[in-house]
Amino acid sequence: MKSKFYRVICFLLRWPAKLLFRVHVRGAKNEPPAESGPYLVCSNHQSNLDPVVICIATRRQQPHFMGKAEVFRVPLVGPL
Numbered sequence: 001m002k003s004k005f006y007r008v009i010c011f012l013l014r015w016p017a018k019l020l021f022r023v024h025v026r027g028a029k030n031e032p033p034a035e036s037g038p039y040l041v042c043s044n045h046q047s048n049l050d051p052v053v054i055c056i057a058t059r060r061q062q063p064h065f066m067g068k069a070e071v072f073r074v075p076l077v078g079p080l
Helices: 004-020 050-057
Strands: none
Touching: 004 050
16 A cells, blocks of 8 residues: 555656656556556666656555665665
8 A cells, every 4th residue: 555655756756757857667568457466676777766767657556675775874765
């Protein structure tokens, strides 16, 4: 279940990201339905904005990230 904060942030970032950064998602039709259980999204890390792009591109559920512990300590990025 998505938190309200997460949904608001995604809503606010979706269109500016598409307009300013030309975000285009290929294969969005392959995102499995919610009834099928968890799934894995892999990023090729073209930039440091990849986690933000993944959040606004996935529509089914709030993603959970794996990464170095140092990344989660960054004041603005860590809590998100």
